Amino acid sequence: MIFDTHAHYDDDKFDEDRDSLLQELHSNGIAYILNASADINSLDASIELSGKYDFVYAALGIHPHYAEEMNEKIIEKIKKLAQNSKVVAIGEIGLDYYYDNSPRDIQRYWFERQIDLAKELELPIIIHDRDAHEDTVNIIKKTNAQQVGGIFHCFSGSKEMALDMLKHNLYIAVGGAVTFKNSRRIKEVVEAVPLDKLVIETDCPYLTPEPYRGKRNNSGYLVHIIEKIAEIKGIGTDEVAETTLTNAKKVFKIV
Secondary structure (H helix, E strand, C coil): CEEEEEECCCCHHHCCCHHHHHHHHHHCCEEEEEEECCCHHHHHHHHHHHHHCCCEEEECCCCHHHHHHCCHHHHHHHHHHCCCCCEEEEEEEEEECCCCCCCHHHHHHHHHHHHHHHHHHCCCEEEEEECCHHHHHHHHHHCCHHHCCEEECCCCCCHHHHHHHHCCCEEEEECHHHHCCCCHHHHHHHHHCCHHHEEECCCECCCCCCCCCCCCCCHHHHHHHHHHHHHHHCCCHHHHHHHHHHHHHHHHCCC
């Protein structure tokens, strides 16, 4: 039984076969999926998916790419939608200095604002951080984000940074990159971080693991991430699947 803690099944790449694919995945051991919002449209789409499938949950938040489009009306919309019992997190939120689609000061402002919203709603956060480690860590500490905790999505920092983030009530998410040949850093992180602080994710339709790299990703490919974590830690795949599922349920308070 597997928990995919970060997916985007509302993406148009799934328009042709979304329903059949989700049903097939659930039949084949994907016990839970967290669909993470990114832009304004995906807020409603994530709610809709979580309402249609009992094994799909929703995270609501605006990705840093769209920070420039943010305003308090959207914060109020998230607050209202978050009353739905299938909403279990605020995300994905954070900073992206790789693409810089929104000015950095605006990214930082709305990252902090959405952490404050998460604290108000008592929901964990899902953090996006690309080429922005220092500012991301500083904001996590400044806002006392450990009050709600959450998941560090698609972690790409050092093992030292990962261990520091554990002290702030954050779990480290491992995705397809751990299967890539030259991904030394995330392998070091997996080795250093205790299994009870790891979760797994696809970020589908993106970040497809080997041996399917280049194709559309889906939750069924999580078995390859589980196998790589098991190999790095020298343990069985069942233990990895069970423990990461337990960890995710704990973060999202799913009984």
